[in-house]
Amino acid sequence: MLKYIQKSLLTTVYFGPQGFQLFSAEDEQKSIQDKFSAEPGWNDDWFVIGVDTELGDPYLIVKNSDDADVYTAIFEGESWSLIPVAVSIDAFIKCLTLLKKSNVQTAEVYVPDATTLTDEELLKYLEEELIETSKCKEFWQQFFVCYIDWLEE
Structure with a gap:
């Protein structure tokens, strides 16, 4: 799995306050895997490939x-x-690539700024593209609900 991440050249992708950090090096991946394996209720069949930069969810x-x-x-x-x-x-990498190409952020943004995507039509289009690419509607709908809420705060 790590070879797909290495090939993509993605390490972090940010979108507003949210972000994705991917692990392409074996030592990074092992370290994060060990961290989660120590958590109660963790399933040893789960292989962590990244984390949410805002909440730390794997x-x-x-x-x-x-x-x-x-x-x-x-x-x-x-x-x-x-x-x-x-x-x-592959679909996950394509989704993150779409997010990365849609904005110029290089770090989390806690207050909307000049790098923030605010165009409602573009946001709706991006949401539809991510749902189509991922084939996972629930996650991406919630992702954009949180993003819109953040914009409106």
Whole structure:
């Protein structure tokens, strides 16, 4: 899996206050994997490929599964819930590439600034493209709900 991330040349992608940090080096990936493996309720079949830069939630794939989906995992008290983000690592990389190409951010932005994408039509188009590319509607709809809420605050 790391070879797909290495090939993409993506390390971090930011969009407003949200971001994705990917791990392409084995030592980075092992370190983050060990961190999550120590968490209660963590499944050892989950292979972490990145984290959310705002909340620290992992992005992962399920090892030894016919399912090639990329998920985010959210800790809910005593257990983790998986939410599909993309139907494959390739679709996930394509989604992050779309986000990266859509703006010029190089870090999280806590207050909208000149780098912030605010055009409603462009945001709706980008949301539709991400849903189509990922085949995972729930995650990307929520991603944009949070982004719009952040814009309006």
